Amino acid sequence: MRRLSDLREQVSKLEDAEIGARFTVEPLGTKHNRAAFACGDQALDEYFKTQASQDIRKNVAAVFVLLDNAQDKIVAGYFALSAWAVLPSELPKEVLKKLPRYERLPATLLGRLAVSKNYQKQGLGGLLLMKALQQSLAQSREIGSTFVVIHSKNERGRTFYEKRGFLRLVDQPNSLFLPMATIEQLDLK
Numbered sequence: 001m002r003r004l005s006d007l008r009e010q011v012s013k014l015e016d017a018e019i020g021a022r023f024t025v026e027p028l029g030t031k032h033n034r035a036a037f038a039c040g041d042q043a044l045d046e047y048f049k050t051q052a053s054q055d056i057r058k059n060v061a062a063v064f065v066l067l068d069n070a071q072d073k074i075v076a077g078y079f080a081l082s083a084w085a086v087l088p089s090e091l092p093k094e095v096l097k098k099l100p101r102y103e104r105l106p107a108t109l110l111g112r113l114a115v116s117k118n119y120q121k122q123g124l125g126g127l128l129l130m131k132a133l134q135q136s137l138a139q140s141r142e143i144g145s146t147f148v149v150i151h152s153k154n155e156r157g158r159t160f161y162e163k164r165g166f167l168r169l170v171d172q173p174n175s176l177f178l179p180m181a182t183i184e185q186l187d188l189k
């Protein structure tokens with residue numbers, strides 16, 4: 001199963017002692033410097049600078065930051081998670097037939113994920129994604145969630161997720177999902 005093995009490769013980065021010691025993931029708070037963040041996508045930068053804290057306050061999203069401990073805890077990346085629901089009509093038939101016939105299926109939305117330009121292409125996007133999946137899985141054990149869903153902002157983003165095993169929702173090429181059952185098999189610690 002190639003897709004799962006691709007994801008497993010990313011998981012090994014989570015276990016890399018050097019990366020693990022250098023980078024920390026924690027909830028976004030007032031002590032974090034948001035102003036300097038730049039990932040190359042204006043909407044994602046603006047969201048982080050102006051909207052993310054409000055979304056946390058209003059319980060719209062839980063936002064987490066990746067901090068570089070070697071660089072004065074500069075924000076190297078972030079992701080946002082929210083509750084979501086998927087309609088059966090959005091799912092491919094082969095996925096749907098294994099599920100109960102409910103009006104909506106519970107899901108976790110990975111609303112945003114971005115890595116600062118200076119930190120891109122070093123495996124941190126993959127690491128952040130694995131952290132987001134790890135948290136989604138942990139939450140799903142408290143409140144059921146069948147999938148992690150993402151709405152990619154562009155083709156580059158879509159490629160990033162598809163390479164890591166995400167599948168397309170029906171008739172929404174930039175919206176992807178990953179079954180929680182697949183995440184479960186990754187054995188994320």
Ligand SMILES: CC(C)(COP(=O)(O)OP(=O)(O)OC[C@H]1O[C@@H](n2cnc3c(N)ncnc32)[C@H](O)[C@@H]1OP(=O)(O)O)[C@@H](O)C(=O)NCCC(=O)NCCS
Binds near residue numbers: 116
């Ligand atoms: C998309 C995004 C999150 C990826 O972050 P990243 O930190 O560059 O991600 P990674 O380093 O894990 O992977 C990116 C590529 O770098 C490669 N890479 C990883 N480590 C590497 C290394 N040490 N040397 C060279 N390349 C490396 C990976 O193989 C990967 O290539 P692939 O996607 O073709 O497989 C980041 O580019 C970003 O925030 N972009 C702007 C926002 C955006 O477009 N988001 C899309 C989602 S909406």
